[in-house]
Amino acid sequence: MAVILFLFRISSTPILSQTLVEPNQNFLWETFSFVFPEPVVVKLESTTNQKLTVYPAKRDGFFMVVRTLPWTEPLADKSLWMDSVFTRGIDLKAFPKTLGNLNFQVFQADQIRNQNALRNQVWIRMDAKPALWIWIQWKSDRKDLTEFFESNRFLSL
Template sequence: MKRLFCLILVWMGLTHTILSQTLIEPNQNFVWESFSFLFPEPVVIKMESNLQKKLTIYPAKRDGFFMVVRILPWSEPITDKNLWMDSVFQKGLSPKQFQKAINNQNFQIYQADQIRNQNALRNQVWIQMDRKPYLWIWIQWKTDRKDLSDFFESNLFLSL
């Protein structure tokens, strides 16, 4: 039993490893896997390696948002609205789905508001539709931070 437990711990370490954490300043271009991002304030980016490539982005100085960015491992993105709404937005309010073209790249965007721990939150999932590897971005921010609403809803975080 002890040996099995040790093997599980080793396997978890090999399949889910934090590669690095990086501090990025505001409006500094951050390139990852041929994708380029900007952030409205200093952030810490945690790069992880497991079965999927993944970034987790947190504000460095004050609360207000987070992002998760992944490279989708399958050959075609899953675009079933109910799948994304149910898996990402817990008790989402006013769910919406729309498309946005940015520099000749098409994104399917799923959006819903949410109340969590007495905070009003906006959630968006962006799925890149026409370039491989497919990009998946989940953004959540406090709606009382109007600066963040303007930044994310105007897609300023993508410096494609």
């Protein structure tokens, strides 16, 4: 009985769509336009809040999760998400970032997971309610991805 309920719960979160997005093609979600460094599969899911998940289509290297936060003040209780994102994070940094007229608080840390050196960034948009949350994780040995994400080229403004 529990297995049936578990399977029902998995299938009760509908995937709205899956789309292949080519490199440097603008992908519009909500009011944001994203650009990706290589072909990706973009999956839109309907949960309590809308959720966008991005996976590489051809090779491993990064993933991205974008969603609106249910909290009115996402920085008030960081314990809700910090432990899951930055598990044993190394050199955790937090800094503000302004892109055009958008204000973000960016959290960044390195970590070792499954024998991979990873870089994590969480971008939280500060001037909108509900807040926008972007989690990006990529392999540190992919210098092309480090340059792409740290120079903010994923947000097409």
